[in-house]
Amino acid sequence: MDIIIDFTPVQDFFNLPLDLMLKLFLINFGWLIFAIMFLLAAKILWLKYVKGKWGSDIKFILLAIDIPRGNIQSPRAVENMFSYLAGAHATQNFFEEWFLGEYQLSFSLEIVSSEGYTQFLIRTPAKFRDLVESAVYSQYPDAEIVEVDDYCDGFPNKFPDEEYDVWGTEFIQSSHYMFPIKTYKEFEHQLGPDETLFKDPMSELMELCSSLRKGEHLWYQIILVPTGFDWMDDGDDEINKILGQEPKTSLLNKLIDFIVNTISDLSEMIFSIWGDVEEKKDEFRKKSMMELTPKEKKRIEAIQEKSSKLAFLCKIRVVYMAKKEVMNKAKVANGFVGYIKQFAALDLNNLKPDLKRTATKVSYFNKGPRLIARKNNITTYYMDRNDWAGRTPFLLNVEELATLWHFPVEATSNAPLVQKTPAKRYKPPANLITDESSSGIDNLRDELLSGDYSKKEKTESETKEPVESGKGMPPANLPFG
Known part of the structure; x- marks a missing residue:
């Protein structure tokens, strides 16, 4: 018995005018498109609901970290800290993710400069406080860690505001995240006196922070999401791309290719108008190491080096909040971008402001409302420590993170207003005291100026206020100057 396949209905369909063809297609298959769209929307809304419900019960705390005077630890110590924080990574099964709403909790590394006085902070889920403290004390046994109120309290996140204006942006990578940026190892030297062996790139940021006047505030944030x-x-x-090797094809891409090829073959069976079509296939010939250029060899080695260390999904944000009468965007924006450009490896990767979506700068049409929306968004995302809004997170390993966020090395950093402990201690404090009588930036600023988180009496020299304007003189209790 012969099997005959009649393609006449299909041929008649393709012979119809375009408008009738589209109409028949929507009548017969349009429901499938809407069904898929509905399922995708339902998935997004459901996950947002259950994750929001689960996340509302998670308590976060903000820890201020002060290291002792005479810090000679290189960023390698902070790299070890981040490796320890990777222990917070957890995986969720289907039930935990889809019904309980559980997801990977994140950390936030922050540097805040309030009117010229700088503090290093880590925001963490309360249940990971011991993990953070152990990570810090393991590398800086004499450090002081204390829980403080959120310095963002009291500042606006809706603009225009009568008193404050804001500049801010996220930073994104210019190349694939597997290509590393320049790290602290490239700022190290083998020759010369001790104070020149490491040219700390953090010095530029500390100098910028200490130059802020009364009414100026600079916030720097790196969101860390532990990953597998x-x-x-x-x-x-x-x-494999560099070597010219055929890339691996995912199951989804194989399915799409099968559908496209099937439709193409079917059309060729029905119509002969295409004539003989020469099938072209991409030819892949793997290069040998002798055929690679020096740049290609360097890129391969850099990828392998980055892959050898633990990594986090990251977001980088900066916000400059200042009173309108003292705001100096040219100084702070250009200065911070200059600090970030130190880490540019032009043949590998670098960080750049996200001018297309999150930076508080717009071009072309409808500029006013778009600029206001961007100011509101970047400020809100920063204050919420949001790890999903804005641009897609990218990957940085612990060495890259330690380059971007580490305690300044005293021998190479001229940062007189960085808060540090006045003297070394024999062991970490057993009880960390929190002052609940004040809140927001006032609480943090008072703590920075006092140099002591306990309730001890302070002498006059310990409680000097900063000058009203200009760079001024640092308080007597700060370690430099």
Whole structure:
């Protein structure tokens, strides 16, 4: 018995005018498109609901970290801290993710300069406080860690505001995240006196922070989301591209290719108008190491080096909040971008302001409302420590993170207004005291000026206020100057 396939209805369909063809297609298959769209929307709304419900019960705390005078630890110590924080990574099964709403909790590394006085902070889920303290004390045994109120309290997140204006942006990578930025190792030297062996890139940021006047506030934030090891496969894919090796095809791409090829073959069976079509396939020939250029060799080695260390999904944000009469965007914006550009490896990767979506700068049409929306968004995202809003997180390993956020090395940093402990201690404090009588930036600023988080009496020299304007003289209790 012969099987005959009649393609006449299909041929008649393709012979119809375009408007009738589209109409029949929507009548017969349009419901499928809307069904898929509905399911995708339902998925997003459901996950947002259950995750929001679960996340509302999570308590976060803000820890101020002061290191002792005479810090000679290089960023390698902070790199070890971040490796320890990777222990917060957890995986969720289907029930935990879809019905309980559980998700990976994040940390926030922050540097805040309030009117020229600078503090290093880490925002963490309360249940990971011991993890953070252990990470810090393991590298800085004489450090002081205390819980403080959120310095963002009392500042506006809706603009225009009568008193304050804001500049801010997220930073994104210019190349694939498997290519590393310049790290602290490239700021180290083998020759010369001790104070020149490491040229601390943090010095520029500390100088910028200490130059802020009364009414100016600079906030720098790196969101850390612990992740697993699946990202290492992306490194292999990038290496294969450099070597000219055929890339791996995912199951989804294979399915799409099968559908497209089937439709193409079917159309060729129905119509002969295409004539003989020469099938072209991409030819891949793997390069040998001798055929690679020096740049290609360097890129492969850099990817392998980055893949050898733990990594986090990251977001980088900066917000400059200042009273309108003293705001100096040119100084702070250009200065901070200059600090970030120190880490540019032009043949590998670098960080740049996200001018397209999050930076408080717009061009072309409808500029006023768009600028206001961006100011509101970047400020709100920063204050909420939001790890999903804005641009897609990218990957940085612990060495890159330690380069971007570390305590300044005293021998190479001229940062007179960085809060540090006045003297070394034999062991970390057993009880950390929190002052609940004040809040927001006033509480943090008082703590920075006092140099002591306990309730001890302070002498006059310990409680000097900063000058009203200009760079001024640092308080007597701060370690430099």
